[in-house]
Amino acid sequence: MAIDKLILRPNAKLRFLEVLAFYTDIDENLGRRFNEQVEKCLNYIKDNPYLFRKCYGEIRVCYTKTFPYAIFYIVKFTPRTLKERVYVINILHTKRKIRYRNN
Numbered sequence: 731m732a733i734d735k736l737i738l739r740p741n742a743k744l745r746f747l748e749v750l751a752f753y754t755d756i757d758e759n760l761g762r763r764f765n766e767q768v769e770k771c772l773n774y775i776k777d778n779p780y781l782f783r784k785c786y787g788e789i790r791v792c793y794t795k796t797f798p799y800a801i802f803y804i805v806k807f808t809p810r811t812l813k814e815r816v817y818v819i820n821i822l823h824t825k826r827k828i829r830y831r832n833n
Contacts (some may be wrong), residue, residue, distance in 0.1 A: 732782055733776050733777075733805075733813065733814050733815065733816055734808060734811050734813035734814065734815050735815045735816070736772060736775065736788055736815070736816040736818065737815060737816065737817050737818065738778045738818045739817060739818060739819055739820070740757060740821050741819065741820050742801075742802075744745060745821045745822070746768060746821050749764065749799065749821065750764055750822075750826075750828050752767055758777040763788070763796070764797055766798055767794045767795060767796055768794065768799070768801070768821065771792050771794055771795075771801055772801070772818070774792065775792050775801065775803060775818075776815055776816060779794060779803075779805045779814065779816050780805065785802075787832075788804050788805075789802050789803070789804055789819065790802070790804065790805070791803075793824065798823055798825050799821055799822065799823055799824060800807060800821070800824050801821050802810045802818070802819045802820045802821070802822065803817060803818045803819060804817050804819065805817075815832050
């Protein structure tokens with residue numbers, strides 16, 4: 731099946747922009763390299779969405795090569811277009827624990 735689109739959810743887009751700003755503040759070239767690395771991963775996901783392993787239910791993960799970040803995504807079939815879409819759920823640092831609160 732062909733991938734119709736790769737869509738960044740608002741959480742993922744916001745997180746990406748925050749991390750990009752962080753690295754750019756340190757060094758402009760560092761920010762540029764982070765951006766290139768994420769774009770490379772996103773293109774790879776779009777071309778090979780089933781290559782990466784599932785980590786939580788249907789959520790798959792792709793790790794960036796040179797930065798400690800992981801891209802979490804799902805692949806969904808769209809009956810209207812008869813194609814699949816990739817939804818990037820979040821981009822997270824791999825060395826930090828995520829805490830969930832029940833409120």
